[in-house]
Amino acid sequence: MYEERASRLSGAVVWTNRPSTQPVVRPVLPDGCMDLLWSEGKLLVAGPDTRAYVPEGPSAFWSGIRFFPGTAPALLGVPAHELRNRRVQLADLWPAREVRRLSDRIAAVPHPASALEALALERAEPPGAALRRLVSALAAGRPVAATADELGFGARQLYRHSLVAFGYGPKTLARILRLQRALALARSGVPSAETAARSGYADQAHLSRDVREFTGQTLGSLLR
Template sequence: MYEERASRLSGAVVWTHTPSPRADALPVLPDGCMDLLWNEDELLVAGPDTRAHLPEGPAARWSGIRLYPGTAPALLGVPARELLDRRVPLAELWPAREVRRLSGRIAAAPHPASALEALALERAEPPGLALRTLVSALAAGRSVASTADELGLGARQLHRRSLAAFGYGPKTLARILRLQRALALARSGVPYARSAAGSGYADQAHLSRDVREFTGLTLGELLSGQGRRGPDAPDGSP
């Protein structure tokens, strides 16, 4: 069972996943975010995904905090592109002694997800205005060119900053946020064709192609429960 709540850290989401004995592992969908994770007494980082991630190994309880898009690199001390499509131990990024101390603190906490949130509140910076403007503009379906103009950046400069902040360029981020927007509409009961049109797709077939590319599933398979729901979008947009 997957549960989430809004974090006290602006734009972040605190979540837990407890496996059901009869449930198959479900893919985690690309969402533009990075997560700090706790599993089996280990702190890990989930880098930005460009495709659905299927958890490996035996079923286990996971806790995490999903950070607002683009904010994790400042916390972790590495550009997002170095963690693209990866799950890595935090000890590979931070001093091992510090990670051991933090791991002991979280292991001793009654609720690991809340302990992760407390850690993020101590060390992470809330998203700044420029970052929120960028993510909100792309989530709302505005073009990369108009978004760059709004931020006073050139196309190349925006691309470099996006690689560092998100792990990929702004066009890929826009596609991922558009997909999340369409899936949110479809899950709320909006017909597939209207979900596609309302999210900026040319038609339902265009949406279906993106679903297949990013998740490896058909739209029907994804929405029937064979894929874990994506996180709530930044500012509730997608």
């Protein structure tokens, strides 16, 4: 069973996923975010996805903190593009001795998700104003070029910044955020054609192509 709540770290989400009596493996869809994960005594990092990630199995207990888009690389000390579509152990990024100390700390408490949140609060910076404005503008469907102008970025400067912060360029981030808008509408019962129009797609076929590209499934199969 999956549960989440807003974190005390601005823009982040704390979550847990417990095995159920009728386990179902569900894909993790691209969302513009990166996560710090805890499972079976190990700390891991989920990099930014450009395709659906299918877990190996539903039997493990997972805890995580999902960071506001663009904020995790500063905490990890690694550009986001180096972790794109990857799951890596934190010990591959940080000194092994430090990771062992943190792992012992998390293993000693009854709620690993809260321990992950405490770790993030100690070490992570909340999203800055420029980053929030960038993500908010793209999430609202603002054109990339107009957003860059409003923030005082050149096209190449914004692209380089986005690779480090998000793992891909601003146009890919905009498409992923648009997909998330569409999925939220479709899950609330909005018909597909209306979902496409309200999310900023040219038409329903355009929505279908993006869903297939980023998730490997049809919109109907995702909703089922």
